[in-house]
Amino acid sequence: MSFTVDILPAFADNYIYLVSDRDIGLAMVVDAGDANVVLKALKEKDLHLSLILNTHHHKDHVGGNDKLQRETGAPIIGPEKERARINNMSRSVSNGDSVTFSTLHGQVIEVHGHTSGHIAFYFPQIKALFCGDTLFSLGCGRLFEGTAAEMWASLTALRKLPDDTLVYCGHEYTEANAKFALAIDKNNAALKARAAEAAALRKAGKPTLPTLLGVEKQANPFLRVDQPEFLQALAKSGLALQGTDPAAIFGSIRSAKDRYGET
Numbered sequence: 001m002s003f004t005v006d007i008l009p010a011f012a013d014n015y016i017y018l019v020s021d022r023d024i025g026l027a028m029v030v031d032a033g034d035a036n037v038v039l040k041a042l043k044e045k046d047l048h049l050s051l052i053l054n055t056h057h058h059k060d061h062v063g064g065n066d067k068l069q070r071e072t073g074a075p076i077i078g079p080e081k082e083r084a085r086i087n088n089m090s091r092s093v094s095n096g097d098s099v100t101f102s103t104l105h106g107q108v109i110e111v112h113g114h115t116s117g118h119i120a121f122y123f124p125q126i127k128a129l130f131c132g133d134t135l136f137s138l139g140c141g142r143l144f145e146g147t148a149a150e151m152w153a154s155l156t157a158l159r160k161l162p163d164d165t166l167v168y169c170g171h172e173y174t175e176a177n178a179k180f181a182l183a184i185d186k187n188n189a190a191l192k193a194r195a196a197e198a199a200a201l202r203k204a205g206k207p208t209l210p211t212l213l214g215v216e217k218q219a220n221p222f223l224r225v226d227q228p229e230f231l232q233a234l235a236k237s238g239l240a241l242q243g244t245d246p247a248a249i250f251g252s253i254r255s256a257k258d259r260y261g262e263t
């Protein structure tokens with residue numbers, strides 16, 4: 001079994017993920033916002049596209065679907081709860097469903113919050129999680145259609161996956177996320193190390209993704225709102241909290257981040 005995950009940058013800061021089985025020359029794509037980027041990669045790598053996966057309906061994640069389907073015939077699989085908002089889905093999936101590409105089997109995890117029907121795909125055989133705009137390295141997605149409680153539940157579901165899971169996020173936001181994370185948790189050694197690593201990778205012109213879930217569990221403030229060490233750091237940061245339960249604390253830091261910067 002030999003699979004490759006190629007990271008295809010698109011637009012200002014999106015990543016499209018191309019998973020390929022080079023033995024049989026087939027590929028699947030996750031969140032093809034720009035068809036031309038994907039078609040170019042397929043041609044260069046001499047691959048045929050056999051599946052399109054979508055995590056949510058935002059245009060920068062599904063904008064390439066129509067052209068890719070026209071040119072390759074690949075079926076589109078996306079979230080059942082966003083069926084009305086994604087054109088030409090061949091199949092829609094919900095929590096616990098599975099998707100198949102070559103010999104890989106992916107599990108669908110519903111992760112509402114950024115949008116009302118957002119899903120993630122977890123492929124245990126290659127330890128890969130494609131989570132769209134739900135979990136970012138050192139951050140999380142904005143709450144466009146869901147509540148803080150929904151997003152916290154989604155992040156808790158992802159946090160249950162193994163530490164060696166490779167997290168493939170929808171955007172390159174790590175450096176911006178690191179600034180906010182360090183402002184509220186400035187003595188966290190894992191966070192400082194990850195921020196330094198991300199800065200070095202960006203300086204070298206490389207993606208900061210995938211990120212290791214085990215690192216995110218220690219460094220990402222949005223995964224740590226129920227952990228005493230983080231709460232102590234948060235208290236020292238002076239950030240005002242609206243409530244004491246994890247979902248409320250999560251909501252407080254998500255709103256503070258909305259005010260803080262672009263991601």
Ligand SMILES: [Fe+2]
Binds near residue numbers: 114133
């Ligand atoms: Fe999005």
